[in-house]
Amino acid sequence: MPRTGSARRRPIALMVAAAGMLTAGMLTAGVPTAGALDAQTPPRARDLGIPFPGEPGAWNAITDVAGIRVGHATIIEGEGALVVGEGPVRTGVTAVLPRTDSYEPVFAGWYSLNGNGEMTGTTWVEESGFLEGPVMITNTHSVGDVHQAVIEWSRDAEANHPIAPGIWWSLPVVAETWDGRLNDINGFHVGREHVFAAIESAASGPVTEGSVGGGTGMVCNSFKGGIGTSSRLVGDYTVGVLVQCNYGRRPELLIAGVPVGQELLGWTPPGGADGSADAGAFDGLGSIIVVVATDAPLLPHQLKRLARRAPIGIGRMGGYGMNGSGDIFIAFSTANSGAWSRGENTTVEMISNDAISPLLLATAQATEEAITNAMVAGRTMVGRDGNRVPGLPHDEVRRILAAHNRLERP
Numbered sequence: 001m002p003r004t005g006s007a008r009r010r011p012i013a014l015m016v017a018a019a020g021m022l023t024a025g026m027l028t029a030g031v032p033t034a035g036a037l038d039a040q041t042p043p044r045a046r047d048l049g050i051p052f053p054g055e056p057g058a059w060n061a062i063t064d065v066a067g068i069r070v071g072h073a074t075i076i077e078g079e080g081a082l083v084v085g086e087g088p089v090r091t092g093v094t095a096v097l098p099r100t101d102s103y104e105p106v107f108a109g110w111y112s113l114n115g116n117g118e119m120t121g122t123t124w125v126e127e128s129g130f131l132e133g134p135v136m137i138t139n140t141h142s143v144g145d146v147h148q149a150v151i152e153w154s155r156d157a158e159a160n161h162p163i164a165p166g167i168w169w170s171l172p173v174v175a176e177t178w179d180g181r182l183n184d185i186n187g188f189h190v191g192r193e194h195v196f197a198a199i200e201s202a203a204s205g206p207v208t209e210g211s212v213g214g215g216t217g218m219v220c221n222s223f224k225g226g227i228g229t230s231s232r233l234v235g236d237y238t239v240g241v242l243v244q245c246n247y248g249r250r251p252e253l254l255i256a257g258v259p260v261g262q263e264l265l266g267w268t269p270p271g272g273a274d275g276s277a278d279a280g281a282f283d284g285l286g287s288i289i290v291v292v293a294t295d296a297p298l299l300p301h302q303l304k305r306l307a308r309r310a311p312i313g314i315g316r317m318g319g320y321g322m323n324g325s326g327d328i329f330i331a332f333s334t335a336n337s338g339a340w341s342r343g344e345n346t347t348v349e350m351i352s353n354d355a356i357s358p359l360l361l362a363t364a365q366a367t368e369e370a371i372t373n374a375m376v377a378g379r380t381m382v383g384r385d386g387n388r389v390p391g392l393p394h395d396e397v398r399r400i401l402a403a404h405n406r407l408e409r410p
Contacts, residue, residue, distance in 0.1 A: 042210055042379070045372040048394055049408045050256050050401065052372075054365040057231040061207045062096065062240030064231040065293045067334050069097040070242065071202030072213025072227070073194035082184055082384040090183040090383045093138040093146055093190050094213030094227060095198040096242055096291050098131060098332055103161045105130035105340040107348075108332035109304030113311045117287040117326015118143055121173040129300035130340055131332045133159065133172055134199060135291050137214035137244045140178040142190035147174045149195035161342060175328060177246035177287040179217030182383025207242070210377030215244045217383060219286060220375050221261060221318070222250035223392045228374025232362035237296040239359055241310070241366035245374045246286035247325045252318035255372060258404045260397055261318065269380065269390040287326035288314060288371070292363055297335035297349040302356060306331040309360045313367025331363075 044060070046052065057064025072094050078087030098106045108131035110122045120143065125131055133154060138146045150172040154160050162168040179185055198213065207229045211217075215226025225247075231240040253261025290310040298306070307329040311321065321327050336348045351359075379391045401407040 042377040043394070044209070045369060045376045048376060048398055050372060050397070051406060051408045052256070052365065052369045054232045054362060056369075057233055057238050057240070059206050060231055060369075061229040062231060062242040062291065062293050063204045063207055065238050065240040065295050065334060067099045068240060068293050069202035069204055070207045070229075071095045071097075071198045071200070072208060073198040073201070074212050074216050075189055075194065076216065079382065080386070084184060085187045087184045087187065087189075088384045089187065089189045090217035090381065091139050091142070091179055091185070091189055092213045092216045093136060093142070093194050093198045094215065094244065095202050096135040096137075096293075097199070097202045098134070098293070099334050099337075103132075103159055104337065105132040106332045106334055107298065107300050107303060107336060107339065108330060109300045109302070109307055110328070110330040111304055111307035111310070112329070113314070113327035114321035114323070114325050115328070116324055117176060117328050119173060119175040119289070119328040119330065120147055121171040122330070124171045125173065125330070131173060131330070133170065135330060136172065136174045136195070136198070137289050138174065138176055138190055139183060139185055139214065139217065140176045141185050142188060143174050143176050145188060145190055145192070146195050147172050149192035150174065152192060153196055153199055163342075173330065175244070175289040177214070177218055177244055177289060177326065179246070181217070181219055181387055182381060182389060183217035184384055209373055211379060211381055215374065217381070218244060218246035219389050220245040220371070220378070221248040221253040223375055224378030224381055224389050226374050226378055228370040228372070228377065230366040230369035230373060232366045234296070234358045234362045237294060237359065239296070239306070239362040239366055240293045241363065241370045242291045243367065243370045243374060244289045245371050247288045247314075247327065248286070248317070248319050252320070254316065254318040255397060256401060256406045257316070258401055258406050260400050263400045264393070264396060267393065267396060269393075286324075287328070288319070290329040290367055292329065292331035293334065294331070294359065295334050296359055297351055298333045298356070298359070299348070299350050302351070302353070303331040303333060305356065306359060306363045309363040310367045312364035313371065316364070316368045317371050
């Protein structure tokens with residue numbers, strides 16, 4: 001029997017953000033209508049003069065890997081005291097589509113630094129070596145709804161190859177981080193309409209970052225977190241990373257190797273303290289999801305090696321996989337088109353292990369920059385019960401980096 005919670009009975013504000021687009025509309029009876037939304041494109045870390053090693057692609061995003069598309073559905077509604085099932089709502093869902101609209105699985109591997117979190121479908125990724133659909137990212141308590149909606153979308157779009165006419169199965173990959181500090185997480189506000197919107201709006205090009213999609217209500221190192229992305233060029237190949245960051249504490253925060261968090265311990269937002277009754281109470285209880293994509297011809301065991309390098313980028317930011325954090329990573333390759341077959345032998349290409357080190361380095365570098373981009377894009381947000389999470393103070397970060405001779409001219 002379908003659930004009929006209040007989030008399904010009333011119109012809710014919906015923002016659908018594809019890679020280079022931000023639109024807004026009302027969602028009534030599950031049908032989004034597009035409209036203009038005035039929004040200033042937030043600066044990125046390099047715009048502030050934060051230095052990073054490595055050469056990024058044209059978009060400095062996971063979409064620099066040809067064929068990758070990203071879409072978001074963002075839900076922001078209400079303010080004031082929490083009423084479970086009513087709001088305030090600060091959440092959403094993000095979709096990363098690996099290759100094309102057609103059913104063509106890609107080689108993949110996954111890894112967990114600390115397992116206090118969820119990424120569904122990974123046992124089959126491990127067993128089969130393939131990722132068979134989109135990677136979805138949302139909040140912790142919406143994993144089930146998103147999982148079912150992806151299956152429904154796949155059925156309607158005929159996006160899975162049948163075993164026989166009308167017979168197919170799906171084990172979607174759905175990952176999560178916890179947004180309960182700002183969002184009515186137990187109100188289950190992410191529905192099938194948001195999942196469909198995120199998938200169907202997915203596009204290449206620049207990726208909207210910060211408080212968008214699954215990252216809407218997330219907190220990173222005690223500042224506003226969310227979605228971030230970056231890429232690196234490695235010879236003829238590209239490595240792209242997308243993160244949903246919701247982990248860490250201010251004291252451990254490093255930016256460009258500088259202990260920025262320590263120097264911001266006494267900082268308060270303009271107007272005084274942030275005013276949250278639970279400010280800092282949930283520090284370290286979040287998680288980070290990292291999606292790594294490449295066009296290099298890597299096999300599943302090699303892609304697991306890439307996934308294992310995401311923690312190096314997190315470590316460069318001061319993260320260490322604390323007990324309350326779910327740090328889960330998946331890597332896939334768009335190369336070897338045609339490698340998947342239900343009945344035929346196939347021939348695949350593989351980079352030698354002796355040549356893989358630059359791709360491992362690129363993964364670590366892009367992960368570090370993607371997290372920084374997420375924090376730079378974050379803006380102060382007020383959520384349930386008036387809880388306020390400040391955005392990273394750009395001017396203060398620039399001042400601190402300059403004092404350590406780590407600021408580049410933007």
